[in-house]
Amino acid sequence: MFHIKNLRYKDILYIDELKIEEKQVTCIIGQSGGGKTTLLKMLNHMLSPDQGEIVYKGRSLFEWNPIALRREVVMLSQQPVMFEGNIRENLNFGRILSEKEPLDDEKLKEALKFVCLQKKLEDDVEQLSGGEKQRLALARIFLMDPEVFLLDEPTSALDKGTEEKIMDAFIRYSKEKEKTVIMVTHSDTIPKTYADKVITINKPTGDNQ
Ligand SMILES: Nc1ncnc2c1ncn2[C@@H]1O[C@H](COP(=O)(O)OP(=O)(O)OP(=O)(O)O)[C@@H](O)[C@H]1O
Numbered sequence: 001m002f003h004i005k006n007l008r009y010k011d012i013l014y015i016d017e018l019k020i021e022e023k024q025v026t027c028i029i030g031q032s033g034g035g036k037t038t039l040l041k042m043l044n045h046m047l048s049p050d051q052g053e054i055v056y057k058g059r060s061l062f063e064w065n066p067i068a069l070r071r072e073v074v075m076l077s078q079q080p081v082m083f084e085g086n087i088r089e090n091l092n093f094g095r096i097l098s099e100k101e102p103l104d105d106e107k108l109k110e111a112l113k114f115v116c117l118q119k120k121l122e123d124d125v126e127q128l129s130g131g132e133k134q135r136l137a138l139a140r141i142f143l144m145d146p147e148v149f150l151l152d153e154p155t156s157a158l159d160k161g162t163e164e165k166i167m168d169a170f171i172r173y174s175k176e177k178e179k180t181v182i183m184v185t186h187s188d189t190i191p192k193t194y195a196d197k198v199i200t201i202n203k204p205t206g207d208n209q
Pocket of ligand 1: 010012030031032033034035036037038039
């Protein structure tokens with residue numbers, strides 16, 4: 001699905017060749033500051049390489065309309081993005097960005113349950129904790145229903161039990177719906193439990209595979 005060739009970005013990321021397969025769970029691991037987030041941002045064209053090429057579905061990312069690409073390839077960033085307003089508005093905002101119709105409260109409540117978030121749709125997002133915001137942002141991209149999920153440390157602010165419940169549900173859903181999941185993680189257990197493939201990205205030495 002993604003094919004990276006001879007990628008160079010500043011002195012941050014050097015990848016000679018890397019393939020990421022569709023409908024699989026790929027975990028990206030490696031040392032802090034090694035360039036994992038930078039790589040995720042390249043996959044939905046929020047950053048461009050200085051040299052080399054990223055091919056997505058057989059076409060160079062440069063040929064893709066960035067907006068159309070980001071409807072298919074959605075990124076959950078490390079610091080969850082929150083919009084002013086309540087939980088309902090925050091969940092449906094992703095749907096608007098994806099040009100999909102807003103969902104009724106029943107569907108939104110199901111999404112909150114999916115991420116183990118016991119809050120009301122009317123609750124203001126300002127009052128949520130870091131871990132609650134992380135789960136709300138995950139529920140929002142889940143409702144966007146993209147083909148590819150780029151997840152940057154999606155459970156870093158959660159306790160082990162909650163991490164396991166959410167990851168179990170999310171990966172089961174992704175497999176059923178044949179989604180592609182590309183996830184940066186520092187967890188020891190997530191790659192072992194869920195990954196079809198693990199990629200290690202460390203500071204450049206030229207042998208990132
Ligand atoms: N736009 C930028 N310009 C210059 N340097 C950057 C830029 N973005 C990130 N960096 C640097 O690039 C390196 C890689 O950062 P990145 O966030 O990709 O690492 P990471 O592997 O995701 O780290 P962590 O595991 O700590 O989240 C870091 O040294 C960071 O400071």
